[in-house]
Amino acid sequence: MSIVFDNICKKFQLNELEKYMTVLDHVSFNVEENEFICLLGPSGCGKSTLLKMLAGLESIDEGVINVDGNEVKGPNPERGMVFQDYALFHWLTVEKNIAFGLELKGVPKEVRKQKVDECIELVGLKGFENAYPHQLSGGMKQRVAIARVLAMKPKMMLMDEPFSALDAFTRMNMQDELMSLWQKQRFTCIFVTHDIEEAVYMADKIVVMNSRPGKVKTVVPVPLARPRKRTDYDFIKIRNHVFEQYGYQQSEDIDYSI
Template identity: 50%
Template sequence: MDIMKICLRAENLSKEFRSEKGNIVHALDKTTINIYENDFVCIVGPSGCGKSTLLRIIAGLETATTGKVFYNGEELKGTCGDIGMVFQRYSLLPWKTVEDNITLGLEFKKKSKKVKKEVAQRYLEMIDMEEFRNAYPFELSGGMQQRVAIARALANDPKVILMDEPFGALDAHTRILMQRELLHIWEKNRKTILFITHSVDEAIYLADKIMVMSKRPGKIKEIINVEMARPRNRADVEYAKMSNDILMMLEEEVVNNKVVNP
């Protein structure tokens, strides 16, 4: 690909921290990734390999021990308004309505009531939750809360969305529905998405590209281009073969490189 299309670059990132027992934990090891504009990229890897740590460093929520993060060729130091984040837990403010949660970022930016109303309406329509605009988080299902969290990230109009296992806490059926919903939103907006997941199936269903990480200290083991047309059929032979290949890579990491907890 043309290097000029690189939207986000993590260069030679490593991360060390001290465990509760006082030991030094090497979470990431010289990890470099390139994310291209409008790409949907998923990262999978063994538990504890540093996936979330990598995402939090890119988001500016953690500092790397070594390495740099670049956005459109400019080094990032801290958070960036063009980069949004969706966490596994919905992080909605319980005392605010759905509409007010969606426009929370716009409130911080001191946008007018008119602008907030227009943006809220657009995203309420997009996530098909207009009738719940005045509802509170406790009145919503997990899937509905996550739709609101995604809408809140989109309402700030970021160029890049980082997602840390956003569907991990959902039941299997709701998770599949949310995967479809996310693809629908992505196809409408064509944002650049970097998505962390434990699920190989989820990665294949969603991504243009899958990055497989090694065991801790994590680094990129392999990059796989997913060239199957959307919508993807989980019953396809190609789908099953790719799933098996990735699972074998992960199993190899677990079996041959057992992690000793510090």
């Protein structure tokens, strides 16, 4: 699915005296079909708000978002969203959490079971079908959240800092698993993060945003083959270029052969 963000503006009311804060200020960029895009920027720059607008969960003050030429006016099952805090139902098992959307949709029980089993296999949760969220690690909870969206067969995945609460090693493993899923399923993905290395590791291109009010500072293409290595010179060069967009300079004289 292709996406066009056209001059998006958003203000939030701060108090009853009608004082407003501008969160997004004329944000425009395009996403091609099956691209993996990272929205990168500091906290408070409107990344998550922009994602919720695309999901149809947040209103737009000015501008328009078009998906395949159609204006976004509300939620759509073709645009699946994965939240930072997992948003799992603690009283349901892994299997039932993943099946929840399918059940609401009226998918027959046998078909539902087949889809859920496929997604459990896909995200590496085989053997945990009857576990409850409190029995799972953070990484496993996020796998359940991703599987629940995948079960609905969306054409687009919207991911709001889904790995930010994980430890460094689990986070890297989840990045690899997401890349594997994306290459198998080939959906359009917009991934919100404030981690520069994470963005360079996963994205086809990075939309770099300024601090509030959020604007597009630049769009950085990442023309690196997958799988990527964080220690490769070209990877580090792009990472340093993104750092420089925020005024942070790194030495180019470092010996990376160690």
